[in-house]
Amino acid sequence: MSVSTPTLITFVIYIAAMVLIGFAAWRSTNNLSDYILGGRSLGSFVTALSAGASDMSSWLLMGLPGALFVSGLSESWIAIGLVMGAWLNWLLVAGRLRVHTEHCGNALTLPDYFTHRFEDDSRLLRILSGVVILVFFTIYCASGIVAGARLFESTFGLSYGTAMWAGAAATIAYTFVGGFLAVSWTDTVQASLMIFALVLTPVVVMFACGGLDPTLAAIEAKNAVGFDLFHGQSVVGIVSLMAWGLGYFGQPHILARFMAADSVSSIPNARRISMIWMVACLAGAVAVGFFGIAWFSTHPELAGAVTENPERVFIELARLLFNPWVAGVLLSAILAAVMSTLSCQLLVCSSALTEDFYKAFLRKNAGQKELVWVGRAMVMVVALVSIGIASNPGNRVLGLVSYAWAGFGAAFGPPVLFSVLWKGMTRNGALAGMLVGAITVVVWKQAGWFGLYEIIPGFVLSSLAIVVFSKLGGGASVGMQTRYEKAALEYAKHG
Template structure:
């Protein structure tokens, strides 16, 4: 890669993001603007910023790396992610937009803590807030690690210095503005990600020699890799179920669900549904294809998560490769900024620290962002793990803790406060325990059992069935 071209591209890109952040600050007049953009989000921004925040670094780096290792069997992960997006937009989105809009709720925590009379349970607010803080620190650490790998690989910098540089850039950018800045920049980043997901696999397909070249080299490149990664019987069923279950985490992510809460009307929702599902499909199929084709072009690679960069350097002009480098950084920032914003709303709004400093709520939010960024850097430096594993832990923990209650409430059930609290804790604690076991991180048990157990808790506890929340 041409280092000079990469530097110029990134500098220009950062200036554009800075301009968006400064412009967005003019539209932020109150907490409703700061946390939800005044509920005036349009379909393109809502859909693509949702996708960019959901996909993050693990899609461009992790998904392509997993596809390189597993081959065709990795398609099940892509299917799970796309199906999760579809369920979220087609079922959860319409109901959550209506429910939170009618009640003027700014955060997912407020929705989870509310009962059928509109009263909020303080213990649930605190429990949910603590879980968000713990999980998102790990999740943001994964994004910082992705930024560090990017800088280290592109500019030959030490990993620790690269991590600190990437974290500083993300934190400073997020510090500039609220929801509008995050959503607009995420949209730009999502467009760059889509270009990368279409461009690089297309060049790889041509370099392999098209379908004829794939047919000629398939036996040597793919070997005996199967659609179940060599598993058979119940093991194969568990492998497929575990891969598809990646999409379960989607249903409880606050930084994704707040896009539904911020949509301006039903028409914007309908248009965004088509855009979001289409974007997600192209991104995951592109990275899956890149990983599989990478086995043909680069038979041996030390770290599969660097495949994206290796293929860029191999196939593309240095300037184009520099643009794709910006796309990876875009994927990282699009998740990190959204999560830092959620953390800010959790600390200042849900934990009500703004009450201690009336009139300074935005400053409380910004201080929270910086504090979480520091903790995330410490974790990224002290707890080594691959990007994929660390993201899966936080993704599954949040999804298992909140997803069952989101479904139950939007389906019209009225679970008691105690049932919600126990369900949330069950999903989260089980996800943590299974992650810590030596044989389960990333497998079907970690992805499925916590969500199912949390759902069972809701079913066993007494609740009332209310009016179905219609779209």
């Protein structure tokens, strides 16, 4: 057998299992609500792990370890910011959004929620939020396809183009077939695989270097400032890295998990499970990149691939240090991270196109079976566009993710947060917040002012726009306030 045969067999078994889960979910998918929100039936465990897996995309096993491998612990500020942001999102938004979406026309998507929450008869909110989802998620999907291509390229020696199609095919298949339930069930399996890989790998790397003390000594010899959390970081740099946490409030693929929980009473337990999983995974990813400095400094003859592209540090450590069968399982964790996030993003885009454009504007009386098949067709359309964006082999995973993350965080974060915390928010406030947030991110990204991550000015200016335009318009209607108060009362009873 060639070296890659065990890995290939492992990948095939893993992918086949995911597709089989997709077909199992097919049998439980009877209408559009089932296809795009799982019929609001997820328990605490599946809600927690599917939210975590859909959040922690390929950057967790590629982008973050790569950044630590290059710069040391000074890059870990991003992990600290993410933990804080995720915890606040679970605490402030998760339960409230679950209740508010049910009170607002049993909304299945964020655009649908905004439309009902703010009594938007003009449907401008639906159009704008749908466009924001499609633009930024198409970029986000491309990041997942790039990561999958890198994995197949380095593991099996495929050309970038072939690897790109191979990496995307399985995810498209089970998302197409099984919809939200398939995505959520596979996310749970994938989250388990990711935490296994990220806990095991740094431990093995450490022992391969002779133990903890020799590992730390080798890191210090290679990069004496690698232990300094503040090395090479300005105040602006640290704030920018920690500001990734702000993005959580506006990520549609994560918010959809909150909306799909079986009840608001499931949220507290889901929060605890999800945060334990997240902290363990982030700590493992940081350790992989950091301990990788030690291992490759003592094996410079094997460091060519990570020198060329540091985002391959986890891939190379798994390939070089583990039995090929175990390496296949570990590398499947990257595929799991890619597939879990990509599938969620494809589904949210499909939901926006189906529920918020096709049904809302073209076929108001379309039957449920028709809508499910339109949703499946939209999965294919978005996937093909994302593959087109990902076709440039020079793309970097973390760069694509950071742009999309900022776009959603600034455009949707403040509107979602204010909508569940302030009954005085209005349609004009929501529109202004989305527009200002999205435009600020795009403009700031191009200009790069002060080296500040674009999510910060986007989030701040979006929040100001919401308050100002809500106050200028005379305030929320009686109907909006009454609906808000009923939802808030239910959350207070059960949250």
